[in-house]
Each structure stands twice: as C-alpha cells, then as structure tokens.
Amino acid sequence: MTTARDYGEGIDPEHALKYAIQHHSGDRTEIVEGVIDTVTPNWDHESAAEEIRDQIKPRVRELGCVTGSGNLDLPGSANWYVPDLAVAPKELAKGGGALLPDQTLLIVEITSESNAETDRVVKRKRYAEYGAPLYLLVDRLDKTVTLFSGPGRLGYTGVDGPHAFGTPVRLPEPFGIEVDTSGL
Structure with missing residues (x-):
C-alpha cells in the first residue's frame, strides 16, 4: 500500500520548487506566482538594460x-x-x-510583449512587499519609464511617472543621478 510518506510527506513545496530552479541547466529561469518561466530576452531588451547599466555604473562603483x-x-x-x-x-x-529584494538598492525590469503585465503589476507589488527600495519599470510597449519608491506591504507609496522615453528620470539617493531615457 502506498502512503503519503512514499510521496515525500514533510517536503516543503516552496523549497523544492526553488531548489529545482537553481539546479537546472538553463539560464534566467524564474518563478512568478508559482509558474516557471524561462526568460529569453531579445537584443532590444538587452540594449535597454545596457543603456541604464552604462549610465549608473560610475555611481554604483562609488557606492561599493x-x-x-x-x-x-x-x-x-x-x-x-x-x-x-x-x-x-x-x-x-x-x-x-x-x-532578497530588500538587499538591493535598485531593481530594473524591462517589459516585453510576453511579460508586460507581470512587470507592471505582479512584480511591482511583490518588490514593494519584499522591501525593494527602488523599482524602475522600463515599459518598452508604452515607451515610458516609471520609478517606484517607498515600498510597503500594500505597494509603493511613491510613483514618479510614467515619463515618455526621452524624459530624464532622477534616481534619488543614494544614487542622486539622472538617467537619460532617450536611448531606451
């Protein structure tokens, strides 16, 4: 007779799922609300990330x-x-x-057709809930940039945007710099 013990009674499903993701052979696989998603960014997506990375890199180094x-x-x-x-x-x-999100200083998500609503709604809510201090949403479909700050259990209390691409967006301290969004 098969019992619950035979099927791993006492195994934490969250831990098992996250362990599987960490130890598979693929790259950039995430779990969003329990759904496994393999992320394959295109060159436009990567170009937008690099544009932001290049602009913030000097300040990031200064901050250690x-x-x-x-x-x-x-x-x-x-x-x-x-x-x-x-x-x-x-x-x-x-x-x-x-x-953990609260161990970061800034998180940037860049929308694609396949994940736009996840970045706009789900990740924004979860990043706030888990204390990410700044969340920069680069919405390539709407061609806007929005900075969220002031995380809390119910979401972000500060919203700067959406700003059309081409509008400079100021990252507050500890960055204290403007990001030029014209190249996104």
Missing part, C-alpha cells in the same frame, strides 16, 4: 555595489525572480546565493 541580473528570492512565496538589472552591495553579491 555591483550591477547584474542575479537571482532574487521572495521567501514564503512561490516566487523566484531574475530581474533585468539590479544593484546590490558588493559584499552581499559575493555570497553565491540569491539575494
């Missing part, structure tokens, strides 16, 4: 941070994100594991 698209864990949820770009303190990024 790094930019990248490393894994972000959202504990207690079926979410494991791979942002298009994030800024994190160098010492935290050296640990080899996933970071």
Whole structure:
C-alpha cells in the first residue's frame, strides 16, 4: 500500500520548487506566482538594460555595489525572480546565493510583449512587499519609464511617472543621478 510518506510527506513545496530552479541547466529561469518561466530576452531588451547599466555604473562603483541580473528570492512565496538589472552591495553579491529584494538598492525590469503585465503589476507589488527600495519599470510597449519608491506591504507609496522615453528620470539617493531615457 502506498502512503503519503512514499510521496515525500514533510517536503516543503516552496523549497523544492526553488531548489529545482537553481539546479537546472538553463539560464534566467524564474518563478512568478508559482509558474516557471524561462526568460529569453531579445537584443532590444538587452540594449535597454545596457543603456541604464552604462549610465549608473560610475555611481554604483562609488557606492561599493555591483550591477547584474542575479537571482532574487521572495521567501514564503512561490516566487523566484531574475530581474533585468539590479544593484546590490558588493559584499552581499559575493555570497553565491540569491539575494532578497530588500538587499538591493535598485531593481530594473524591462517589459516585453510576453511579460508586460507581470512587470507592471505582479512584480511591482511583490518588490514593494519584499522591501525593494527602488523599482524602475522600463515599459518598452508604452515607451515610458516609471520609478517606484517607498515600498510597503500594500505597494509603493511613491510613483514618479510614467515619463515618455526621452524624459530624464532622477534616481534619488543614494544614487542622486539622472538617467537619460532617450536611448531606451
């Protein structure tokens, strides 16, 4: 007779799912609200990320941070994100594991036709809930940029935008710089 024990009673499904994602052979696979999604950005997408990375890089270095698209864990949820770009303190990024959104200084997501609503709604809500201080949404479909700040359980309290591409967007401290959005 087969029992629940034979099927792994006591196994934490969140942990098992996140373990599987971390140990598969693919690249840029994330879990969004329990759905596994393999991210394959196109060149326009990567170009927009690089445009932002190039502009913020000098300040990121001054802050002792790094930019990248490393894994972000959202504990207690079926979410494991791979942002298009994030800024994190160098010492935290050296640990080899996933970071938490509140350990970043900035998260950037760039929409594609396949994920626009996820970036606009789901990730914005989750990043706020998990304390990401700044969330920059580059909406390539609407050709706008919006900066969200003031994270909390109910969402972000600060919204700067949407601004049409070409409008400079100011990243507040600790950055204190403007991002030129004309090349996005």
